[in-house]
Amino acid sequence: MKELTTEASTDKLDEVLGFIDEILDEWDCPMKIATQINIAAEEIFVNIAHYSGASEARISVGKSGDMAEITFTDSGRPYNPLEKADPDITLPAEERDIGGLGVFIVKKTMDGVSYDYRDGCNVFTMRKRIAG
Numbered sequence: 001m002k003e004l005t006t007e008a009s010t011d012k013l014d015e016v017l018g019f020i021d022e023i024l025d026e027w028d029c030p031m032k033i034a035t036q037i038n039i040a041a042e043e044i045f046v047n048i049a050h051y052s053g054a055s056e057a058r059i060s061v062g063k064s065g066d067m068a069e070i071t072f073t074d075s076g077r078p079y080n081p082l083e084k085a086d087p088d089i090t091l092p093a094e095e096r097d098i099g100g101l102g103v104f105i106v107k108k109t110m111d112g113v114s115y116d117y118r119d120g121c122n123v124f125t126m127r128k129r130i131a132g
Contacts, residue, residue: 001062008057008074010049016059017041020070023061029068029130037068037128040106044072044124047103052076052122066131067111072124079122080115082107 004019006012020041024034041059048057054076062069081103107113112127 003060005058008049008054016045033130036109043106048074066129067127068130069127073121075121078117082115
């Protein structure tokens, strides 16, 4: 398990994605899967930076077998993004409620996602099979 603690600011997004990319490269993760993980990681980190009120975020990356696990931990306001109803993507964009599409994409592209609030922190974990 490798960890990065950084300011919860969109200015740090490149640092976060670079950290994840470096690890995925070490694991010979296929480009398509790495791209899906990066899009999901960007969505979660940007949400933390914009909405949590946390000053820092910790990103932990590990692997079990062929499953990558990326966990985002922050001490911001408790919020479980998985409780929000999925957007109705059958509606035209202008008729949909604002928000929720990014987390919906994370849920659809990852093999598993979970949320927990423990020890005063939001803990969001996403898992993705990285075998080609």
